Structure formats: C-alpha cells, structure tokens
C-alpha cells in the first residue's frame with residue numbers, strides 16, 4: 074500500500090544528499106514513526122524567502138553562514154543567486170566556497186585570530202573584513218604587508234555599536250562608540266585601505282526605528298571622520314515570522330517590505346543614497362526552511378519530556394522572546410487515554426533530552442490536552458540558529474533529514490503555540 078503523503082521516489086536536492094520526500098511533517102512522522110528528532114527541510118520555502126530578500130534589498134546580500142551553514146542550505150542559496158556570504162571562521166570560509174565557488178566572502182567577525190586572517194587573505198582571497206579596534210587594524214596590516222598585498226584592494230568595515238530592540242542584543246559585545254569609530258576610519262584611510270561602515274542591530278528586530286537610528290549613527294560617524302566611505306553594511310536582524318497566540322493575537326509582525334522601505338528612506342535621508350549597500354541577513358532567509366519532528370518521551374502532568382531540547386535544536390528559544398509554532402501529531406497506534414479534550418489547548422512545560430536540569434525551554438508549548446507519551450510535536454520555523462548550535466552533549470545529536478514540500482504553516486493550522494505565560498494568564502511552572 075502506498076502512503077499518499079510519501080513521495081514515491083527519492084530525490085537528491087543540494088549537496089548531493091538523497092533525502093526522502095514527504096508532503097508535510099505529519100506525513101513524515103506517521104510514515105517514519107521516528108524515535109529520534111527528524112528535520113524537515115523545505116528547499117522551496119528557502120528559495121522563496123531568499124528570493125524575497127534579494128528582491129527587497131537593493132544592495133549586496135551576503136547570507137550570514139552562522140545562521141545555518143548546512144551544505145543543503147548554502148547550495149539552494151547559491152542556486153537562487155545569492156553570490157556573497159558573511160563568514161566568521163575557516164570552517165565557514167570552506168563551507169561557503171564549496172557551495173558557491175564564485176561567490177564573494179565577507180569576513181565580518183570583528184575579532185579574528187591572526188592565523189585565520191592570513192588564511193582568509195592568502196587562501197580564500199577575502200578582501201573585506203570588519204573590526205572595531207585599532208589592534209585589529211594592526212593585526213590585519215601586519216599580514217597584508219607580509220603577503221605584499223596592495224592595501225587599496227582591501228575594504229575594512231568599522232563596526233559601530235548601535236542599540237535597539239531585538240530578541241538578541243549584539244552591541245554589548247562588539248562595536249565602537251561613534252568617536253572611536255571615526256578615529257578608526259581615519260586610521261584605515263591613512264593606510265590606503267578602503268573604508269566601510271557597518272552595524273548589527275541585533276537579531277529578530279521587529280521595529281524599523283532601530284535601523285533608522287543605526288543609519289543616523291553611521292551618518293554621524295561618517296561626518297566626523299570625513300573620509301570616503303566605500304560601502305555601508307546594514308547587517309542582519311531582519312525578522313522572521315514566528316507564532317502568535319491564537320486566542321489573544323499580538324499586533325501583526327511588520328512585513329520585510331515595510332521595514333526595508335523605512336530603512337531605505339533613512340539611507341536616503343542621511344546621505345547614503347550613493348553609497349553601495351551590503352546586508353548580512355540570516356534568520357529572515359532560513360527560519361521557515363526547517364521544522365523538527367520531536368517525540369514526546371514522557372508526559373508527566375503538564376510536563377512533556379521530548380527528545381530534543383536546548384542542547385540540540387531549540388537553544389534559540391532560550392531568550393524567551395521567540396515564540397515557536399508547534400503542531401501536535403498524535404500517534405494513531407497508541408491507546409487514547411482520557412486525559413482531556415483534543416479541542417482544548419493547554420500549556421506544557423517542555424523538558425529536553427539531556428540529563429541537564431537547565432535543559433528546559435523558557436516558554437511552554439500550547440498543545441491539545443490529549444497530547445501524550447509517544448506522540449510527536451512538529452516545531453516549526455527552526456531553521457535559524459538551531460542546526461548550527463546543536464551539541465553532542467550527553468551523546469544526543471539530531472542529524473536526520475527529510476525533505477518536505479508544504480510550508481509549515483500550510484494546510485491545517487498548528488493546534489498550539491509556544492507562547493508567553495503572561496499573555497495566557499496561566500502559571501505553567503511544574
């Protein structure tokens with residue numbers, strides 16, 4: 074008998090892998106009955122989201138490899154025309170080069186090992202880097218001179234510290250204050266190296282004002298430095314869609330086009346209209362491209378112990394600011410216990426697969442009351458900062474992939490949502 078949700082053939086897609094294909098995550102769960110987490114990769118969704126960003130952003134799009142550097146992802150991006158990659162380590166140089174041999178690599182890590190700078194310049198032909206301190210200029214210069222490179226071929230982006238409202242704030246670690254940034258630009262210019270300005274407003278920024286303020290700050294630095302600016306890099310941070318509580322909807326998330334329109338208006342207003350632009354998006358491109366099918370290993374009251382967790386695919390949720398959409402996939406083979414109503418959702422605290430007691434998600438998942446041991450939960454939109462943050466802790470390492478055609482949100486609506494307790498007015502502490 075053939076399963077209608079299961080493709081009748083195996084199909085290679087990207088990075089020469091052969092993955093079994095399914096219509097959706099539910100079909101995959103029911104056919105495979107997996108006891109280990111299974112990633113559902115959606116190349117069509119990835120291609121569509123990458124194309125949307127390329128269309129919306131009028132400058133150079135350098136995909137941030139750290140967000141998800143799986144070969145299958147880089148391969149799809151290269152095929153849809155992403156021809157620049159933001160890389161931060163030798164492993165990322167190699168991954169991006171393997172997927173897109175002709176693409177430009179931008180080494181946008183502000184603090185780099187000397188040996189990695191040499192590798193970037195000598196072996197990978199990288200000519201764009203970022204920094205936020207004069208010692209980094211000195212490190213780079215030493216190697217440029219040692220390799221007898223022409224400084225004019227190099228562009229060094231000074232990263233300025235910008236603040237804003239993001240799920241992940243990044244300016245506490247990197248970025249120079251405006252006066253310092255202006256001094257760095259002057260120093261770089263005096264060395265005959267081309268100057269760029271960059272910022273990173275943080276990840277999952279849903280407020281366009283954050284970008285506008287960062288552009289204003291960049292203009293302040295440019296005006297103070299009075300050196301030619303070869304490019305303005307507006308970083309990443311563009312938001313991906315996540316879940317909202319179906320019973321108390323939050324204000325709709327701003328569309329990428331709306332944020333981009335405000336950003337571009339600021340670029341124009343602050344005198345960067347003729348400056349080449351760069352962006353380093355990650356999350357907005359890859360978040361929707363993956364879900365993970367996790368199994369409920371045990372139900373203990375309002376606690377669900379699952380076979381994934383913060384040391385595997387779900388660490389991105391630890392800030393507690395990201396609300397992941399979830400879907401319940403009951404195991405048709407199990408005997409139904411009378412544990413509640415299937416049409417009533419309730420908050421469940423989610424405990425991860427490891428023995429570590431911090432391996433518990435900061436937000437509950439809202440699932441039908443009937444969810445039980447042996448069922449599956451498909452957790453959607455986990456493409457960003459999930460696979461790249463997996464660890465081998467406790468010997469668990471999810472690494473099984475299938476390909477899925479339908480977007481996570483297609484078809485039957487997810488039955489429950491991970492959602493802040495305060496919105497629901499319920500205490501879910503177990």
Ligand SMILES: Cc1ncc(COP(=O)(O)O)c(C=O)c1O
Nearest residue numbers: 137276277309310353354355356
């Ligand atoms: C330097 C840099 N560029 C780009 C990104 C990608 O950001 P996002 O995924 O929010 O678009 C990051 C994320 O931390 C980053 O550190």
